[in-house]
Amino acid sequence: MFTDYLLGRLSAEDRDRVEREYLADDSLHQEIIAVESELLDSYVRGELSVDEQKYLVGNLGPAVTERIQFARALGRVMGTLKSERLVAHRIRPRWTTVFSIPLRVQVAAACLGMVLFAVVALNRWPASSPRVPVPDPPLVAPIERRVPTIDAVLFPVERSVGQQESVTLPHDARIITLQLVVSSHDYPGYVAKLDALDGSWSRTLTGLHLSQNAAGERVAEFQIDSTQVKPGDYRIALSGVRGSTEDLVAGYVFRAKTE
């Protein structure tokens, strides 16, 4: 209704009703100017008819030029974000487009089996080296990311437990264990993206699963060799994976342990 009002599509009677409503209710007034702002975005994207453009722009007021400049600038920023997302899609390994999904699952299962075998074998190996090998390649088949990389850094914006989203990794231990304690989600798998705040290092850890620790917490845990990271601050974004979709999740805290 607000869209129709702002584009001059309402009858005089309906128009009068909308006006009385938002003049009496400040929350409706807030909403109508928010809708107007979104319509201005539509205008700069060329989504409005000529008549709608004239009606909308004719009512923008004295700051019309600045408002259109701002809408265009914002549209350009959004366009940049979208193109980053397209690039993220494009750089997926070619085999993901060649193999069918059932085949990928079988390949992933085979890879997982091999990794598990390797882990068991290493545990039985004499402790000639204190280093624990860090699984660099993903444990399961790469997941088609619906979310641009930049979102993973910026999102989620709220957490139900704690507010901190960066963690300081210690540098005096060889193995750092990071635990993500998940409070309110239950996905079959999780993906964690870890980024150095200065942008110098980034890694996506796939194939994480929740397990219950002695304290009864549901924890997704992974290890990093300290020689691979610099001391400093890192940011974590956690996504839940169900089927071929990934959802950035809130409601978790993380802690770092050293060995």
Place this chain on the structure above:
Amino acid sequence: MSRDRVGSGVTAERFDRLMAALDPDRGRAAQAYESLRQRLLTFFRLSGFPEAHDLFDKTMDIAARRLSEIQIDNLGAFITVIAQNVRFEAMRDRKRMVSLTGQSERAEELFPDRQEAERQEQAFDCLNRCLERLDVGQRSLVLEYYKYAKAEKIASHQKMAATFGTTPGTLRVRAYRVKQKLEDCVRHCMSVDK
């Protein structure tokens, strides 16, 4: 908000009565006045009167005068009716002006062409700077909310509203407030760079 904003026809006594009718508490009355002012300015602007301050002043002058003459039970509804009448008169006056001059203001004439490309580039630079100044939460909200168009936008907003545990309408206003902050920042940045 000050008495000066109300036209010269209103005495201090009438103005005080108007404020008391909005709310007996002086501080809350000032907030109510400002909220009412914003709504009326939107109302006049969306009715085709971009320079709406005069019409707002006229509306409040009449409201203050009438308040001293009669008992008003619903002040909001009363002011709405006055504003509609003020707009009606302004439209009538404008029609008269248009028939005298033989032309009306067109939307296209509002766009100056000169240096447009440079100003647009400047707006883009300013916006990037202003985005950096936002905290992470606000930045991610505004970038996520305004990223998509058409059907994708609707789906994205529904998903975001579910994530935030709020309604799409509330989320829209919340995103808009951040956007408004950005817009103000860009306007300031451009005025400094000018």
